[in-house]
Amino acid sequence: MEHIRVITISRQLGSLGWEIASATASNLGFQFYWREVLNKAAQRSSSPEAALAAIDELGLLGICPSPKICLAYRQAIEQVMFELANIGNVVILGRAGQAVLRNRRDALHIRLVSSIQTRAERISCRHNISLESALAQIEASDRYRRNYLKRHYQICWDDPTLYDLTISTERLSIESAVAIISQAAGNTQELPETTHQAPQE
């Protein structure tokens, strides 16, 4: 039995993703990686503007790197993720970790969601902006993240089979979510080399 060494966390804007990811890393004694993945990839692919474009979910900076730069950058992101996963004991937030590392048997893939109303209220409260503005941010962010996965990995962000565990943070506290993820990480067995055929469900 081998414990999980890599946790990827995919989150919706306003679902408390950063808080839960960082607290999970702290709880498990793992290293937490977020923007570092982007910036390392930017350095490696010599395309710092691509990192900015990746951060610019709302399209405010108006950066459009060439397809060649985008490809080099995405490959660098994947390379950085594989290296981090090989080091192990890491929590990686965002950047399609559930797709890039989907075949790793020591990886646990988490998805965090909340209702759009709750997310809007959180964003509105956090940034002291109107609910309307918060909703606009959420719609743009959801569109960006969904398109990123679709365009580069041909997967649907909402596909539940991409994740080992989906947690709604609608009512659960950050601490509860961290406890659930930590328990899953501690109790998940490495999958066997050959996939067993389950009986017809």
Added chain:
Amino acid sequence: MYSSNKKLKQFAHPAEEEFAKILDFYGIEWVYEPRTFPLEFDEQGNILEAFTPDFYLPQQDLYVELTTLKTTLATHKNRKMRRMKELYPDINIKLFKRREMNNLMVKYGLDRSGDSTLNTNNQAE
């Protein structure tokens, strides 16, 4: 993480202030006009022309120069950019053509003069 004294900054152009606001919104560290690069010298080695990019983004190791869509200004800055790349090939620098962002900033709630969205690190979510 962010420019700590941005409230005291006197930007040369409103577009620069707007750009700084967007960087703050995304939690991107920045420094305003931190370095001047000499571009041309006379025979005595005196600096005839220099270039001071508007921003430096340490996390991305990137200098950013903003320009408007006016052709004459863009041409002038493009020439400086080319000279920069000749003299300082290891420096990452990017010319950003500023579009009109006001509508988008209003839509997303970033337009308020109180700047309460600054330092909020939106993408942490």
